[in-house]
Amino acid sequence: MGLLTALRGTFARVGRATAFNVTGAPLQLLPLVLLAQPWLLFHDLDAVPEVQLAVLAPLLLVVYGVGALTAAQRRRFASLAGVDIPLLPVARRRPTLRGAVNWVRAGATWRQLAYHLLVGPAVLCGTAVTFVLWVWGVFAGTALVWMWGVPPEQLPKFLESSTEAVYINASGLAALLAALWLTPVLVRLDTRAALALLGPSRSEQLARRVEDLTESRAGAIDAADAERRRIERDLHDGAQQRLVSLAVNLGIARATLTDLSAEARQVIDDAHREAKEAIDELNNLVRGLHPAVLDDRGLDAALSGIAARGPLPVRLHVDVPRRLAPTVEAVAYFTVSEALANITKHAPEASRANVTVGIHDGRLRVTVADDGPGGADPAHGSGLAGLARRAASVDGVFALSSPVGGPTVITVELPCAVSP
The missing domain is CATH 1.10.287 (Helix Hairpins)
Known part of the structure; x- marks a missing residue:
């Protein structure tokens, strides 16, 4: 009973693999047909050099075949092999020369092209070999049955000899075993190649x-x-x-x-x-x-309010010629607010603070400096660590310089996104 179950499972897997390979044959043959189109169109035109045709053929496939072939292969793998190939981050072909060039230059496009031009025809050849093995295996593997059940005068000449019939029968059984082994192997190789070439790379x-x-x-x-x-x-x-x-x-x-x-x-x-x-x-x-003033009047007015309300004299310089994204403005505002609060709380010896806000190299740079005793350490206390986390929340950079004896300088650089 166990042997029958194992054989049934084996033949079921081979049957599914055969169906998978057979349904892939048209998709694997189509690129070859596309490649042949330029030669079929221009075979009578001596003025068209072969080099130009060699360049035109893959371009024809890229423009008209890659996306549709990849989508069809992805559906085939999902429905027949149970393999989900993730979508590729391929740039869309835009109706501009630059968009078309970017799409053609994309690495994902050429990986698809490699699969359809190289792997597909190779698997198609393997499928053809397995088909021949199956046909020969079924015919030759039953050679002895033909000898016993068919009148001698109706047998082919190569089956008239019992010795030759035994050899042919053995070759047929070997062909069946080879087909049983090769059919699922083709599926595995095709699947690995498809995941590597039709799916996104690890970096993508x-x-x-x-x-x-x-x-x-x-x-x-x-x-x-x-x-x-x-x-x-x-x-x-x-x-x-x-x-x-x-x-x-x-x-x-x-x-x-x-x-x-x-x-x-x-x-x-x-x-x-x-x-x-x-x-x-x-x-x-x-x-x-x-702060409502941040939305109404911008970063300069909001920071001016902080500087005016605090107990510490603050020299403020803001050079931001345009409104930024609300999130960036909010992070900059609270960075200055919390930094000044930290100075008042942890450096009461400080007599003044300088706040500078401006755009440098496409990023918003916020600098808060004081003339206190220095020695600030982000590892002790949550204030400076909170400033670092706040900056990191918008892909910003936090830097602290606070040698013993002062001064303490906090610098935060934030992405300079423009408000819509």
Whole structure:
């Protein structure tokens, strides 16, 4: 029972492999037909040199055959062999000379061409060999049966001798064994070649993975930034306005209700003061989430507000002639804000800070320097490490120079994407 099961499985695999090879024959033959077209068209024209025809033939295949052949082969591998060949990052043929040149120059295009011109015909030859082996194996492998079941006068001459019939029968059985071995081998070789030539290379897969990760990260950053903007709007238009209204009402009550006792007036005064303090704290919170001035007036105005509000004297120089992408502007803004906060917290000896923002070599460079004692270390504390992570979130670069004795200089370079 085990032997029958094994034989059944073997013949089933060979049958599927045979169907796969046979269905691939037209696709493997088509490039040869395309290659023959120039000679068929120009065989009577002596003015067309053979060199020009040799160049025209593969170009004809590139322009009209590669994409369709690759798509057909990909479907054949998926449906008959269960092999999923990833899509190639081939540049589309654009209706311009430059687009066509870029498409032809792409490495993926020439890998496809190599498969259809070299591997396909080779596998086609292998399929033809297996077909011959199958036919000869079925015919010659039953030579002895023919001798026993067919009248001698109807037998071919090479089967009239028993010795020759035995040799022929043995060759037929050998052909069957060879066909059983060669048929799946062709499928495996064809599959490996297709994955290597019709699919993306390892470097292309890595590049695509990096691109996907970059896009997903950018999407996550944009989504987080949009959520911060929404929270800022909700706080500004909701809770903040109610607190302002409460403070105004308390102020009116304090001014108009003159017949209150001293204790009641003190309660109103305390409530009014706490409401104003809550408004200030909420303003700082909203500004920390996303400053509205950054959207309305740009990076220069937003950074000017930071410099004016801080306890440390700040010399600010901003040279950004155009609006940048909102995410880049937000990262630059919070970089300066957090850097100045770190100076105030960790370097109280500093007497001033210099902030310079400008575009250099196509990147936005943000520099924050102070005259404090130096010795800052990103490994100690989360402030500097947070600045580095914030810059890295948009493919930026963070650099720190803080020798003992000062000065401390933080430099951040960000991709200079222009706002749409």
